[in-house]
Amino acid sequence: MINEVAIALCYLIYDQENPLEWTPDFLKAYHQTNPLQEKEIEILYYLIAARLCISVCQSAHASKTDPNNHYASVSEKSAWRLLKKWVGISPLEASNFFKRTLGLPLPDRPTVKEALHRRHQSISPILSVSYKNPIPVIGAAFQYMYDAAGNTILDAYNNIPHVGHSHPKVVEAGQRQMAKLNTNTRYLYDLLPQYAEQLLAKFPPSLSKVYFVNSGSAASDLAMRLAFAHTRSKNIMVMEHGYHGNTQISMDISDYKFSNKKGFGQKPNILKAPIPDTYLGKYQSNDGSAGKRYAQEAISLMEEFPEGIGAFITEPIVGCGGQVPLAKGYLKALYPAIRKQGGICISDEVQTGFGRMGDHFWGYEAQEVVPDMVILGKPMGNGHPMGAVVTTEEIAASFSKGVEFFSSFGGNPVSCAIGLSVLEVIEEEKLQENARMVGNYYTELFKSLQASHECIGDVRGSGLFLGVEIVEPGTKNPATQLAAWIKNELRERNILISTDGPHDNVLKTKPPLCFSKSNAKEVVDTIEDILKATV
Numbered sequence: 001m002i003n004e005v006a007i008a009l010c011y012l013i014y015d016q017e018n019p020l021e022w023t024p025d026f027l028k029a030y031h032q033t034n035p036l037q038e039k040e041i042e043i044l045y046y047l048i049a050a051r052l053c054i055s056v057c058q059s060a061h062a063s064k065t066d067p068n069n070h071y072a073s074v075s076e077k078s079a080w081r082l083l084k085k086w087v088g089i090s091p092l093e094a095s096n097f098f099k100r101t102l103g104l105p106l107p108d109r110p111t112v113k114e115a116l117h118r119r120h121q122s123i124s125p126i127l128s129v130s131y132k133n134p135i136p137v138i139g140a141a142f143q144y145m146y147d148a149a150g151n152t153i154l155d156a157y158n159n160i161p162h163v164g165h166s167h168p169k170v171v172e173a174g175q176r177q178m179a180k181l182n183t184n185t186r187y188l189y190d191l192l193p194q195y196a197e198q199l200l201a202k203f204p205p206s207l208s209k210v211y212f213v214n215s216g217s218a219a220s221d222l223a224m225r226l227a228f229a230h231t232r233s234k235n236i237m238v239m240e241h242g243y244h245g246n247t248q249i250s251m252d253i254s255d256y257k258f259s260n261k262k263g264f265g266q267k268p269n270i271l272k273a274p275i276p277d278t279y280l281g282k283y284q285s286n287d288g289s290a291g292k293r294y295a296q297e298a299i300s301l302m303e304e305f306p307e308g309i310g311a312f313i314t315e316p317i318v319g320c321g322g323q324v325p326l327a328k329g330y331l332k333a334l335y336p337a338i339r340k341q342g343g344i345c346i347s348d349e350v351q352t353g354f355g356r357m358g359d360h361f362w363g364y365e366a367q368e369v370v371p372d373m374v375i376l377g378k379p380m381g382n383g384h385p386m387g388a389v390v391t392t393e394e395i396a397a398s399f400s401k402g403v404e405f406f407s408s409f410g411g412n413p414v415s416c417a418i419g420l421s422v423l424e425v426i427e428e429e430k431l432q433e434n435a436r437m438v439g440n441y442y443t444e445l446f447k448s449l450q451a452s453h454e455c456i457g458d459v460r461g462s463g464l465f466l467g468v469e470i471v472e473p474g475t476k477n478p479a480t481q482l483a484a485w486i487k488n489e490l491r492e493r494n495i496l497i498s499t500d501g502p503h504d505n506v507l508k509t510k511p512p513l514c515f516s517k518s519n520a521k522e523v524v525d526t527i528e529d530i531l532k533a534t535v
Helices: 002-013 024-033 038-065 076-087 091-102 112-122 168-178 191-200 216-231 248-252 289-304 330-340 363-367 393-400 413-428 431-452 480-492 517-534
Strands: 137-141 144-147 152-155 209-213 236-239 270-273 311-314 344-348 373-376 387-391 456-462 465-470 498-500 506-509
Touching (some): 038 076, 152 517, 191 387, 216 248, 311 330, 465 480, 480 498, 480 517
Parallel strands (some): 236 270, 236 311
16 A cells, blocks of 8 residues: 555656655545555655666666667656655655654654763763764765754765765675675685775786775774885884874874874874975975975985884875875875885875775875875775775785784675675766766865855865865964854754864865765855855
């Protein structure tokens, strides 16, 4: 019976701007004659979605088997349009709307205050939550998250669900493999070399060995072990404001952590290079000369450092520095000097990799260099805990002379299946191209906003990894409170971004790669509304 309702409603709401608003009259009339059960109402949202999926699949099949049958595809555009709109409606809101229509009781939910109190009974407050008004989330799909009040929240912030929250292909790959085999790498199974081969195919030939772990932090930790095994030097040059993870070793190489007022300070084996920032830094040209001058500064510091540098690690865009791209030509000038004195070059691609930057699959490519080691994490598993270190044959050979390396969860069959599915989705859905196209549009929208609002000092980044510097009008001084206000006002309007940088005044947006131009416009239009009301 409820299937009949779902099919009828699909046709009723096909071309409507606000589909839920067209359902009450039909539901009331049907319910009066054929009373619907509460459990039926709770699955109606999903049945409508299933019907739309069947419709677009049938249309695709018909166009393939009988291209001249135009009748079979007449409703395809409407079905796709409604399906995309349907994902933007919270399943809970739809269920509650249907229940209110029929006078059925709504579920009780704990308040945010109650949820926080329960959390802090067993979880230390040092594990922070985002926003002044924290979000009790109950689900997510693609670029949307759904809260316990039934709100749909546009996620312009979370880069971990790289190809989209709860992507069905990724979910199915994990479920299927979990039901078949999940073990560790001491056994032989095809998925391990299969995934390793597919992943390494994304790198130049010199980067031919991969070690799998279960987080970006673990990958940073392992990278330091590999570097020491190869160079026998514990001296590491790091980037100002850089961040590489939460293990002790990764915090030791993260200026963002060790220079924090609550941190443990810079260790004697750590050399910090000034961030090559062409907006706030001393060299600000965009013709490549600034990058060379920043590189020369780093080289001079390195030459004065006792016993040389064993490794240099940086992100291509320094996230915790405020989404600061390395100045053009910086790595191209610096890498040869690192190698000349026996060191190796490491690129942390945890946030910038897998096509996020649009023009390049890996962030280091924008600098026209090839590192000796690459650190991977967050996006490679779309939320499943995965990390990896990719390196050269020579460095791997040095590491092989030491004690055995083993990770209980790194490279397990479930992780490999999920990792493969992420690579496939990026290719099948052309997500790198989407990051380039939508990212360029997003950037231009922000720059247009900048032209009419002096509090926007800089717009920077690449693809779907952008930073917007909020400043006191007419200066480059950080406007931290205004940035926080914008972030929290967006949250109240069900849009998620974050703030970062040394003064926490840079709006940071790094959404799932399925983010659309209309999503980008919604974010920027809403920021404009907030600025008009507050500045």
